[in-house]
Amino acid sequence: MEQIVVNGLYLGAQYAVIALGLTLIFSLMNVLNFAHGQMYVLGGFITYTVVSQFHLPYIVGLVTSAVALAVIGALLERFLFRPVIARSKREESTMLLAAGVAFFLDAVTLLIFGEKQRGIPKIINGVLNWNFIIVMPYDRILIGVLAIALIAGFIVFMQFSRSGRAMRALAQDRMAAQLMGVDVDRYSMIGFALGAMLAGLAGGLLVSITGVNLGMGGPTSIKAFMMIMIGGAGVISGAIAGGFILGMMESVGLTVLASYGDITYLVIFASLMVFLAIRPQGMMGKPWG
C-alpha cells in the first residue's frame, strides 16, 4: 500500500504541473488549448537537445524550455488567438484554432526532432529502497519535489505578485478587470505565455524520467483535460486536486485491478462520467463558469 501511495503522489505531482498551464489559459481566455500536450512535448525535446546534443547542464535545458515555450505561447496569443477572439464570438473558433496549432506543432516537432523516442541521462543515480516496502529512484523523488516546488511557486506568484493579481482579476470578471484599469491584452498574453511555459517545464522535467516522443502530445492533452474536469475548469486549486486525484486513481487501479487486465482507465473514465453527470462543474468549479 505504501508503494501505491508514493507512486500516486509522484504521478499526481507531475500531472498537476501539466494541468496548471491548461487551466490557467482556460480561466483567462476561455480557450481550450488542445495544443497543450504538444507544448509539453516541445519542452521535452528542447531540454533533450540542450542536455544531450549541446552537453549543457540540465538546469540550462529546463530554463531554455521554459523561455522558449513562454515566447511561443506569447506569439500564439498575440498573432493567432487574440485576433480570432476579437473577430469571432463563437467559442468553437478558438477550439479549432487550438486543434490546428496542435497539428502544426506535431508536424514541426517531427521535422526538427525526428520520430524517435528521446531521453537524457539520469540526473541522479540510485534507488531509495525501504525494505522493499517503498522503492523509488532518487531521480523520481527529485522530479517530484521539483514539481511540487513549481506548483508552490506558481501559487505564490498568482497570490502575491502584481501580475498574478491582475490575472486572477481577469479570470474572475474580464469586463470588471478592464474597467478597473487592468491591461487585458497584456495580461492575457502573459497568462498564455505562463501556461505554455508550465507545459514546457513539465516536459523538461519529465524528459529525464519518461523520455519524450512525438506521440505523447495528444494523450497528454487528454489527461490534462481529465484533470481539470475533475477539479473544475479554470480553477487553479482544482487543477492541482485533479492532478493528484488522477495520479492516485491510476496508481491504485494499476495495482489493484492488474489481475483483471487493463481496465484502470476504463474504470477512471466510467467514474468520471458518473461524477460529471452529478457535478458537471467539477469539484471546485462554479456552475456559472
Added chain:
Amino acid sequence: MKIRSLLTTTAMAAVTSLALFGAAYAANPVLKIGFVGVTSGPAAAWGTSNVRSMQTLAKMINDAGGEKIGDKTYTIQIVTFDDQKDPKLSIAGMEKMAQEGIHYVVGPNVDDGAAAVRPVAEQNNIIYFPYAFPKSLYVKPASNAVLGMVANYQSAPAIYKYLKEKKGIKTVAFVAANESDPLSQRDGGVEAAKALGLKVVSSDVTYQVDTTDFTPVLLPVLKTQPDLLVLSGVAPAAAPQLIRSARELGYKGLISTETAQDAKVLQEGAGKLANGFISVGGASTPEIASDQMKKFVATYTKMFGEYNDESNTKVYALEYILDTLKADPVAINDIKSFKAEMDKFTAPNPYMKGNEKLSYVGMTSFGQKRQISVPLVVNVFKDGKFDTLLVARVD
C-alpha cells in the same frame, strides 16, 4: 519589396530544383513503388523507418543509374501515404496507390490496417508487404499479402529455446500494451513458452499505449520473480522506460522482446540498465553486415541525419520487390507472374556477409510462400550497441 523578392527567389529555386531532378532521371522510365503506413502520431517511428529505408535504397539505385529490369532501366520512385495508424486511412492509401497504377506496396504497419486493405489490394492487383502478423493475411485464399518480417510466433520459440538451454530460464512473465499487435504477440509468446515447458508466471498485465510511468504497471509482474520478462510487441518508445523501471525495482533476470529496437533510443532512455536486453534485429552488427549494408547505413545517415536500427529489417521489402521483378520483368504489370516467381525465386542477400540467400518462405506457417526470408538475428544490447546473440532461419 523584400517579401516579393524572397518569394520570387524561392519559386525560381524550386522550379530549378525540379527541372534538375527531372533532367537527372529523364532518360529512364519511372517505376513507382508504394508505401502505406504510419508516419505520424504515436507510432510514427515504425512507418518512418520503413519510408526512409525505401527512400535510401531508391536513392542508392537511382544515383547508380537506375534499376535494370529486363531490357529497361528504371528510376525508382517511392510514393508514400501516411495512414496515421487508422484502418480507414489505410484503405484510402491503398486506393490512392491503385489510382496511380502501382502494383507493389510496402505496409501497412499494424494488424488492423493490413486486414482492412486486403479487399482493395485484391481488387486492384496490388501485392503488399505488411508488417503485421495475423496468419489469415497470408494463408489461402489470401494471396496478395507478403509478410515483410519475422513474426513473433516464429522468433519467440527460437529465442526462448536458446535462453532455456544457454541461460537456464524456467519461468517467464509477459507484459504487453493494450493494443491488438502487442496482445496477439503476447498470446503467441505464451503459447511458445508453454510448448517449450517453461512456466508462465504472469501474462495478464497490460498497459495503456500512452503510459509514461511503468513502475505501477510492473510491480505485480515482478512480484512473480520470473527468470525472463518478455516485453511483448513493445514499441521502441516504451522499451527503455520498461527496462529502466524493471531494473530500478530490483529485477535481476533477463528481459527480451521479439520486436526490433534502436540502440541509441535504448542508450538514451535506459543507459547501462539496458545492458543484456535481448531483441530482434537485422543485419547491421559488424559480425554479419556486408559492405552493401554498411553503405546503406551510411547513405541513410547522410540523408536523414541519424540511422534507425529498425531499418536493419526494413531495408529488405523493396530489395525483394525489385529483385523479384528482375527475375521476371513481366511482373511489373502482372502480379500473377510475380506470384508465380515467388515460388522459385532466389538471389544473393546483399546485406549479409557470406552466401546468404534471399527467398520467399512461409510454407510452415502459412502453407504458401507469403513471407520474405529475413534473417532472424537476435541481438543483445551492451554499452550503447547491439551484439549478435544468435542468427536463425525461418520457414
